[in-house]
Amino acid sequence: MRKLIIVLITTLCTIVTVYASTELPDIGSSSSRGFSLVKEQAVGNDYMRQLRAFAPIMNDAEINDYIQHLGFKLVEHNSAATARQFSFFIIRQNSINAFALPGGYIGVHTGLITKSSNESELASVLSHEIAHVTQRHLARRLELQSQLTIPSLAAFAAAILIATQSNNPDIGIGAAMGAQGLAQQALINHTRANEAEADRIGINTLYASGFDTRGAITFFEKMQQNSRYYSNAFEFLRTHPLSRSRITDARLRAKQYRPRNVSDPLRYHLIKEKVRALTSKVNSVTIDKAEMLYKNGELKSASQKYGYAIFMSRAKKFDVADRILKQLQLSDYKQPAYAIALAQLDIERKTPGHSIKTIRNLLNNSPGNLALVETLAELYNANTDFSDSRDLLLKNIHMTTYAPYLYKLLSIAQEGAGYKSEVYETEGNYLLTMGDLSGAKIKFEQAINIQTDDPYARARINAQLSNINEYIKQRRLRR
Numbered sequence: 001m002r003k004l005i006i007v008l009i010t011t012l013c014t015i016v017t018v019y020a021s022t023e024l025p026d027i028g029s030s031s032s033r034g035f036s037l038v039k040e041q042a043v044g045n046d047y048m049r050q051l052r053a054f055a056p057i058m059n060d061a062e063i064n065d066y067i068q069h070l071g072f073k074l075v076e077h078n079s080a081a082t083a084r085q086f087s088f089f090i091i092r093q094n095s096i097n098a099f100a101l102p103g104g105y106i107g108v109h110t111g112l113i114t115k116s117s118n119e120s121e122l123a124s125v126l127s128h129e130i131a132h133v134t135q136r137h138l139a140r141r142l143e144l145q146s147q148l149t150i151p152s153l154a155a156f157a158a159a160i161l162i163a164t165q166s167n168n169p170d171i172g173i174g175a176a177m178g179a180q181g182l183a184q185q186a187l188i189n190h191t192r193a194n195e196a197e198a199d200r201i202g203i204n205t206l207y208a209s210g211f212d213t214r215g216a217i218t219f220f221e222k223m224q225q226n227s228r229y230y231s232n233a234f235e236f237l238r239t240h241p242l243s244r245s246r247i248t249d250a251r252l253r254a255k256q257y258r259p260r261n262v263s264d265p266l267r268y269h270l271i272k273e274k275v276r277a278l279t280s281k282v283n284s285v286t287i288d289k290a291e292m293l294y295k296n297g298e299l300k301s302a303s304q305k306y307g308y309a310i311f312m313s314r315a316k317k318f319d320v321a322d323r324i325l326k327q328l329q330l331s332d333y334k335q336p337a338y339a340i341a342l343a344q345l346d347i348e349r350k351t352p353g354h355s356i357k358t359i360r361n362l363l364n365n366s367p368g369n370l371a372l373v374e375t376l377a378e379l380y381n382a383n384t385d386f387s388d389s390r391d392l393l394l395k396n397i398h399m400t401t402y403a404p405y406l407y408k409l410l411s412i413a414q415e416g417a418g419y420k421s422e423v424y425e426t427e428g429n430y431l432l433t434m435g436d437l438s439g440a441k442i443k444f445e446q447a448i449n450i451q452t453d454d455p456y457a458r459a460r461i462n463a464q465l466s467n468i469n470e471y472i473k474q475r476r477l478r479r
């Protein structure tokens, strides 16, 4: 196992090196004069495509849906943000961190969610990151200096990847040290002036969005305390330097706003417990500990019981999970989280048909819910109702922009329903989203050679092929 991990990391480093020499976006080349919004967006899109290929992005539709909603609630209350594009995503990493990329892509570490004490704390970090984007702190840095040159951009991605593994004692010391060096070289350090501005605007957004500005302060204090004892808080401090004056300033600023006693929505608590359950190690020790807590009645709230059920289903104790989820559902039958968790159990136990009606009804009541769309498509696929799955996913195809894994479900549905010509196009779209330009090109070329009844297919595929050619051309020009 140890050898496997080291080989894996070495391989990934090699991939990163290859990317560095061939397919990295041009950001901050010396010839660039001014960094237009259009250019920033193009660079950000390209960077995100590549990040998806090697960063540990969490593909859980419920958690994804939640962070998008929270992010957009804040975006709506920052007047400079409404004109920009935003996309929020989750990095599976236990450290307290969040970061903004060019183009409004904001990554949130799982540790930030599990270690927040309330939703205002979590929102305070998101609104701070949104402000870094609207104030164009990244774009300005890119314009002024070639801080993020091509190799260090690759190193940044490698650092995100390897840092995830660094809690693992199995990792080779050399690889860990190398990763630290890379991280130091590549992580985007904001200046103190940038931090002060992001804090000022962030707190304003936080208040305007109905949160308690004291969340920003308690979060800062938590960071400060954690940094004394735990190394995993360092990253946020490094990328967002936390000086004594910064805390004092933020405290004074937050006090200018009326404190609010906000009661956090149940959804926040459920998501926090789900993240915790999905990122915990599953072994005999952790299972025993969880069972003990439950038996002793220490898991009192609905969200804690829900988290326990998710953890137990990961431990393959399906009957325990089933019993708890059904109890929870009795007191709150409209809650999608319980139905979704039960549907996942049905898929595991090869009885997907049991959950289809419930999930379909819930989706009818909230048609834009990504998690319900994904769950219903999974149920249909598992139940070999491929035509229903294909119809559902094509109707919600716009969701792939922030949930690319829906393409995977769609290609299974298209294959099963006998739409072979569509499979190539869907696989092409998936690879393109994941940054594999040459792989995507091959799929689209295969797709265009197949006869289809869809009158728009050829135009759609040609448009994607010319997009890819343009991306490749731009990348070549920069070398």
Ligand SMILES: [Zn+2]
Pocket: 128, 132, 190, 194, 195, 198, 239, 240, 241
């Ligand atoms: Zn910052």
